[in-house]
Amino acid sequence: MEGNQALYHLREGFRSIFTHGLMSFASVCMIVACLLIMGSFSLVAVNANSMLTDLERDNEILAYVDDDFTDPESLQSRIEAIPNVTSATFISKAQAMAEFKSQQDDPSLFEDLPSNTLRDRYQIHIDDIEQMEETVKLIGNVSGIARVQAALEIADGFVMVRNVASAIAIILVVMLVVISVFIISNTIRLATFTRRDEIAIVKMCGATNWFIRWPFMIEGVILGLVGAVIAFFVQWGIYGLLGRAMANSGILSLIDTIPFTNMAGTVLLVFLAVGFVIGAGGSALAIRKFLKV
Numbered sequence: 001m002e003g004n005q006a007l008y009h010l011r012e013g014f015r016s017i018f019t020h021g022l023m024s025f026a027s028v029c030m031i032v033a034c035l036l037i038m039g040s041f042s043l044v045a046v047n048a049n050s051m052l053t054d055l056e057r058d059n060e061i062l063a064y065v066d067d068d069f070t071d072p073e074s075l076q077s078r079i080e081a082i083p084n085v086t087s088a089t090f091i092s093k094a095q096a097m098a099e100f101k102s103q104q105d106d107p108s109l110f111e112d113l114p115s116n117t118l119r120d121r122y123q124i125h126i127d128d129i130e131q132m133e134e135t136v137k138l139i140g141n142v143s144g145i146a147r148v149q150a151a152l153e154i155a156d157g158f159v160m161v162r163n164v165a166s167a168i169a170i171i172l173v174v175m176l177v178v179i180s181v182f183i184i185s186n187t188i189r190l191a192t193f194t195r196r197d198e199i200a201i202v203k204m205c206g207a208t209n210w211f212i213r214w215p216f217m218i219e220g221v222i223l224g225l226v227g228a229v230i231a232f233f234v235q236w237g238i239y240g241l242l243g244r245a246m247a248n249s250g251i252l253s254l255i256d257t258i259p260f261t262n263m264a265g266t267v268l269l270v271f272l273a274v275g276f277v278i279g280a281g282g283s284a285l286a287i288r289k290f291l292k293v
Contacts, residue, residue, distance in 0.1 A: 024223060031227025031278055032234065034176035035271050039235045043267075045166040047257050061132070063088075063139050065120040066146040072120040075144050079122055082142075084135045089123040096121060119146070129155045173274075182282070217283045224279025228271040235267065236260055 063079065065072040072090065079088040091099075096118040122145075126135050132155050140148045239260045246257065260267075 027223045027282075028227040028230065030176075030179060031224060031275055032231040034173070034179070034278070035228060035231035035274060036235055036238070037176060038173040038274070039231065039267060039271065040238070041166075041168050041172065043235075043239060043263070044161070046263065048161045050258055051256070061124040061126065061136060061139065062149040063122040063124055063142075063145050064147045064149070065122070066144055067119060069144040072144065075122065075142060078142055079124060079139060079145075082135065082138045084126050084128055084131045085139075086125045086127050088125075091121050091123055093118050093120055130159050213284075217280060220279035220281075220283030221276055222279070224275035224277070224282075225272060226275075227278075228268075228275030231275075232268050232271045235271075236264070 065075065069075075072092075076088050076090055079085060100118065124139065126132060132150060133152055136148050136150045136152065139145060243257050243260075
């Protein structure tokens, strides 16, 4: 595309935006709404996934050895051979008792407890928390293991939140992208309809389809990118407000959220990409019928 043509297409694209100001405004608002809903649920899913990762790293499964089992340390290799188990650390009765006393405000109160009060145990870490329930069953089936203790409810809760947020985000994104493309398509179609005679004359004079298409494509892309930038800053503000509200609340303050600055670059790129696709797609759909002269 030559320089003069590029300037012409840009000028025409911007002119059409202001000519149909109300429809352009509606298109931008719809894109902003689409991206905000998509971004909000996606950020919930990202934070849930981050908490799951932390839970996988910090969460421990405790496998208690049967008191009648004579060689508890021999179970380590069998436990570590179980799929999804990353490590198994043996803790003797004496070590467990020492750890228990160290966690008490007044350890002297427990000095008279027999050293064999607690059981030998294994401290187990796993790779994928979604497979925790199955892993717990496999550990419990190991001969010599009397009981397995794991926070299955907490793990299942985080997994459910992440999966539900991801599913809702995908469904809403598809629906809202379709609606946004439809609105932008109508905006561009309005512009092409008012200039249909001009388009027909230019086309009969030898103008290519792309020469005619470029100003409308530029108009749609500009609307999409403007909506993406606005949505990005609004999303940043909403995320910050919710983060501060959670930090000042009761039990929600225990949830660590990822700072938005850590994700800002990725969020902006995704928003710009979606805005570009919505704008270009809506323009392409709108002008197609007017090129058939």
